[in-house]
Amino acid sequence: MKTNIKYLFCMLAGLSLSSCDNYLDKVPIDQIGAEQFFNNGVNAQSAVTGAYRTLESSYYYGQAFILIPEFAAGHIRHYLSFPEFLEYTENRIRVDNPWSLNIWTASYTTINATNNIIERVPGIETDITEELRQQLIGEAKFIRALVYFNLVRSWGDVPLVLTPTQSSETAGLRVSRQPAANVYAQVIADLQDAATSLPEAYSTPEQSKGRATSWAAKALLAKVYLYQEDYAQAAQLAEEVIESGRFSLESDYSTIWVNENSNEAIFELQFNEQATNALVGVSNPVGATQFYASDLAYRLFEPTDRRRNFAINTVVDNGDTTFYIGKYRNVSPPTQNVPVLRLAELYLIHAEATARAAGSVSTAAYQSYKAVRDRAGLTTPAVATFTTVARFVEAIQQEKRLEMIFEAETWYDYVRTGLAQEELMQVPNANFYLFPIPQGERDLNPNLTQNAGY
Template sequence: MRQHIFLILVFVITLSSCDDFLDKTPIDQIASEEYFDNQNSAEAAVLGIYRLMESPFYYGQSMIIVPEFAAGHVRHAMSYPEYVNFQSNEIRIDNPWVANIWAQSYSIINAANNVIEQVPLMNNFTAEEFQAQLIREAKFLRALTYFNMVRSWGDVPLITLPTTSSSNFNVSRTQAHVVYENIIEDLRDAVNLPRSYNGSESINKGRATQYAAKALLAKVYLYAGNDNMAIFYAKDVIENGGYLPVDDYGSIWLNENSSESIFELQFDEQGTNTLASVSNPTGAALFFASDKVYNMFEPNDQRRDFTINTENDIKYIGKFRNYNPATQNVPVIRLSEIFLIYAEALARVNMSQLGEPYLYYKKIRDRAGLTTPDETTYDLNSFINAVQREKRLELMFEGEAWYDYTRTGLALTEMMETPSQDRFIFPIPQGERELNKNLGQNSAYE
């Protein structure tokens, strides 16, 4: 079946065996009215959305490695244009990675839309609370996906209803600020998710919680320019979420679901992490750490030698070491990022780096074994830049620094080979524009 701008595949899983969260068998092209007939199938549909998030075209590889190429943090085994063009910020409109992320994003969104549309119509749930939970999980995952899309492309089509073979695929792009409004609306409902989950640990591990929604809200508000709301949600997560920074930075990835992991995608032998399988010291290695990344760290930074795994003078991406089998989890949101969001937003609102903003910035550096200059040595602008640079190092190879630096314009001087604000966002895939004549193109790629 032809893939349009929005895939009509309903990708769900069977819960005939609930022994493991990722013990999933895909069921393709099942009509939603036939599939959403009981609460087990409804839950299976929700868990299927998590599975879609783990695709090689999403957090299983592309959603991490593409922005890392754009930031200049990684290199490929070969100098293929489809990779190199990200580094030079001269991406072609037919770039396959851009097209794959776009298509996978709408596959996730459509699966979430099916849950959000169909589950409220079901009347055979044993508990209304569980019914509401499934809808809110889908809203969280839809919000996360649209957040990544608006950061990657700016204006994108906002679709909140399921698509079918009879849907109109000639949908225009929606202004970014309207997309942000929908993201926030979804997340403000998702904050009513459970704080944690009872019952079978394996099936509940990695599911969105109320504090995952609050953490994502803090981040979304930071990008939307609402520092007061970013502070509000970040402080709530820090003070009430129950998350704790780990002492050993590397243990965040060597061990699953650390005490500072707020939302973490779960991989196992049945659902492997493609990026882990091709970024380690094996004959299958395709992706490597850029040589310049090593020198970004201070010599005594305890994060450096874990983040960059050096063997035989070759620098590898170090955060995905569980590769045999490739069961490496992906922490999507961590407490340390929330510390730095809080520090930046509070400094802006206070018009000063003194006090709490500095203290939360210093907490991250303390864990890294670094000495931090006295708070009075910064002014407001230099402090905010320092926070962003710290976030770049803390979240290296997690697919975040490119978006963070384009958010404030720091990418122009510290990342881009071809500095241009118009190239902060990627081209709309040409294949999608040929199918949908109502899709415009971002100005740098016209």
């Protein structure tokens, strides 16, 4: 049964990723259709589990979607300085860069999986309650919103596909790009639905691991509103999550990664021995190391910052110092979870959004900023030293860079605030804020226009 479900989901998602390759070689692709699969609640739940799994692909949070924004931020280097990675650091990305295509394809694979769930679960009549039906649809909408949010942050206008297809390739569908505003509107609508239909927690802690909740939907929605400059909404939702009592800042920063599903985790992807984390095996001192922390990443931290010696795994051998990516150390086996949403980020969202909404650095905004620095063992300048909101926002971005290094956030945040040109980009040109639309997709789909600058 497990093998059949694995195949069925791979087929429904249009999956061409490594987790399903071997099995797809052995089973005819037309053996069963989506209509036959979505015929009971058990299969529907399996489909949702599969949708979560697609996020763990090596082309997505399992490697590529962590690495590429971190290369763009200058935090990572490759051991052979491959051009395909350097292009992101140096802001000269080729339109045929394979990593752009990998992330794009993985994104639409996941979207197609969620579209199948959203469209077909309402028609299931066997082994499903109305509560479960709404929950599964809510989980699918959360996942779809997360992926579209990452797409619109990376490429701006993108195809907005909301119905299931036979393939994950948007090129084959001849779909035009939709304005970013339309994509954001869909993301917000999906998250609002998810926040309403999902539970605050599932029946047991074990069942809650790795699953979207109403709190996860609200946390992501707060982040989306921040990007949309709806600061009042962002502040309100971030405050709701912080004050919910469901989550708390870990006193020891390393606990977030050393222990799975920490008190700080709002939404965390679950890797295991059957679904390993591809990034772990290529970023640690043991194994075939390909990706290292850059010298710049190490220098960003003050010597007294408690985060530095965990986030940057420093190894000295025969007088030579090597910096490794420190947050993904569970290498034997490589089952390191990936926190996608955690409480410290919500504190920093609250700090920025509250200050921007009020037009001043209030005590509430300052305290949220200070809470993150307190955990890091840093002294925070008095609130009076932040004489403008702009100065306070810049300080928050610098803090978020340290707090969330190697979590694929710095590049997008610095683009959002305009700081990328000042601090990250070797070619300070706003045309390069967005990645190029993959040329392989454009060759197949003449309706896909290219971003400016490429």
